[in-house]
Amino acid sequence: xxxxxxxxxxxxxxxxxxxxxxxxxxxxxxxxxxxxxxxxxxxxxxxxxxxxxxxxxxxxxxxxxxxxxxxxxxxxxxxxxxxxxxxxxxxxxxxxxxxxxxxxxxxxxxxxxxxxxxxxxxxxxxxxxxxxxxxxxxxxxxxxxxxxxxxxxxxxxxxxxxxxxxxxxxxxxxxxxxxxxxxxxxxxxxxxxxxxxxxxxxxxxxxxxxxxxxxxxxxxxxxxxxxxxxxxxxxxxxxxxxxxxxxxxxxxxxxxxxxxxxxxxxxxxxxxxxxxxxxxxxxxxxxxxxxxxxxxxxxxxxxxxxxxxxxxxxxxxxxxxxxxxxxxxxxxxxxxxxxxxxxxxxxxxxxxxxxxxxxxxxxxxxxxxxxxxxxxxxxxxxxxxxxxxxxxxxxxxxxxxxxxxxxxxxxxxxxxxxxxxxxxxxxxxxxxxxxxxxxxxxxxxxxxxxxxx
Numbered sequence: 001x002x003x004x005x006x007x008x009x010x011x012x013x014x015x016x017x018x019x020x021x022x023x024x025x026x027x028x029x030x031x032x033x034x035x036x037x038x039x040x041x042x043x044x045x046x047x048x049x050x051x052x053x054x055x056x057x058x059x060x061x062x063x064x065x066x067x068x069x070x071x072x073x074x075x076x077x078x079x080x081x082x083x084x085x086x087x088x089x090x091x092x093x094x095x096x097x098x099x100x101x102x103x104x105x106x107x108x109x110x111x112x113x114x115x116x117x118x119x120x121x122x123x124x125x126x127x128x129x130x131x132x133x134x135x136x137x138x139x140x141x142x143x144x145x146x147x148x149x150x151x152x153x154x155x156x157x158x159x160x161x162x163x164x165x166x167x168x169x170x171x172x173x174x175x176x177x178x179x180x181x182x183x184x185x186x187x188x189x190x191x192x193x194x195x196x197x198x199x200x201x202x203x204x205x206x207x208x209x210x211x212x213x214x215x216x217x218x219x220x221x222x223x224x225x226x227x228x229x230x231x232x233x234x235x236x237x238x239x240x241x242x243x244x245x246x247x248x249x250x251x252x253x254x255x256x257x258x259x260x261x262x263x264x265x266x267x268x269x270x271x272x273x274x275x276x277x278x279x280x281x282x283x284x285x286x287x288x289x290x291x292x293x294x295x296x297x298x299x300x301x302x303x304x305x306x307x308x309x310x311x312x313x314x315x316x317x318x319x320x321x322x323x324x325x326x327x328x329x330x331x332x333x334x335x336x337x338x339x340x341x342x343x344x345x346x347x348x349x350x351x352x353x354x355x356x357x358x359x360x361x362x363x364x365x366x367x368x369x370x371x372x373x374x375x376x377x378x379x380x381x382x383x384x385x386x387x388x389x390x391x392x393x394x395x396x397x398x399x400x401x402x403x404x405x406x407x408x409x410x411x412x413x414x415x416x417x418x419x420x421x422x423x424x425x426x427x428x429x430x431x432x433x434x435x436x437x438x439x440x441x442x443x444x445x446x447x448x449x450x451x452x453x
Contacts, residue, residue: 015443055426131196136385377440400417
């Protein structure tokens with residue numbers, strides 16, 4: 001009886017620092033939403049539900065109820081029914097494809113009367129739970145990879161890592177919701193699922209060479225955008241032949257093996273870059289290509305498009321704040337609606353304009369403190385499931401934080417990535433709240449968990 005009571009009361013309790021950071025972010029987020037929107041001259045009440053700031057208050061109140069529900073239920077529910085959460089998330093993603101409502105070009109919403117819900121936001125924590133459960137029951141990853149050795153050609157057999165059933169299964173778990181979300185037209189939300197590779201790396205499922213290869217692949221894709229299509233081959237063949245010649249001179253004993261491997265890699269890279277160039281020019285939608293190109297070529301100014309305009313005024317708003325900012329509700333760029341999506345994707349512009357460099361620095365510091373605390377809590381878990389889920393939470397929040405800030409200052413293409421706990425939206429706030437507090441619930445019961453390494 002005592003054990004059941006302890007389960008309901010939350011074990012040792014939620015981490016107090018995380019609670020404080022969470023409350024600071026949601027309150028500060030609401031203040032920025034209110035400052036960007038409210039205009040006393042309209043005669044509207046501060047509690048008028050036609051205002052997004054008022055609706056955000058309702059979302060915050062509901063989020064606090066969600067926290068209470070998570071606090072009171074048994075912590076083992078999230079482990080036991082993790083795959084059920086995942087299947088449920090996939091079901092709602094499929095419903096969106098059939099019955100979804102299109103908003104701003106994305107068919108990502110389920111409409112219930114005047115209320116809309118975005119299932120892709122909830123799929124993130126569900127995938128984190130499923131991934132943690134699968135990796136927990138899959139056993140010792142390192143033993144499954146013990147067969148790896150060298151090939152007859154002296155080429156490392158790390159290529160056969162992709163045949164590892166554990167890695168293959170985890171990629172399927174991550175890939176299914178990402179593909180369903182991509183089919184909805186929401187490339188930004190689909191990109192978030194790529195961050196689970198950090199979790200796989202931490203757990204030893206994904207070797208370091210894969211992360212290095214991904215970096216090379218992304219770098220080559222960006223490089224292909226700078227090289228004219230008719231000059232890709234000469235620009236690449238000469239450097240690659242030089243590498244082959246260098247290998248011959250420096251390693252004559254195994255030259256034939258090294259040269260063969262180098263030629264295979266070189267040919268693969270050439271084919272990839274040509275393919276990447278083709279995909280960019282013929283597969284990506286026009287607005288997606290333009291969002292990327294405006295970051296690379298400052299002379300590009302798409303006629304009739306808001307892409308350059310959005311980025312320009314985002315930078316103006318952040319830069320105009322100076323060191324200490326213009327003050328609460330004094331931001332002209334945001335107040336006069338120059339900044340696009342100023343309550344959602346571009347909420348950081350309000351922070352930069354009204355609180356300046358100092359306020360932006362403090363906000364970034366709060367996020368970094370939250371992420372660092374999450375990593376600390378994840379590492380102290382006795383149970384593998386809780387640890388893996390904790391790293392999933394940290395990775396998702398880090399990705400949103402990094403991409404959102406990068407796109408507002410012109411370091412990343414503009415995509416629909418909200419800033420956690422600050423951006424307006426019920427779906428995103430509730431999903432981030434569930435994501436975080438499930439882990440805090442697991443952490444509160446870490447002494448009661450069965451140890452699974």
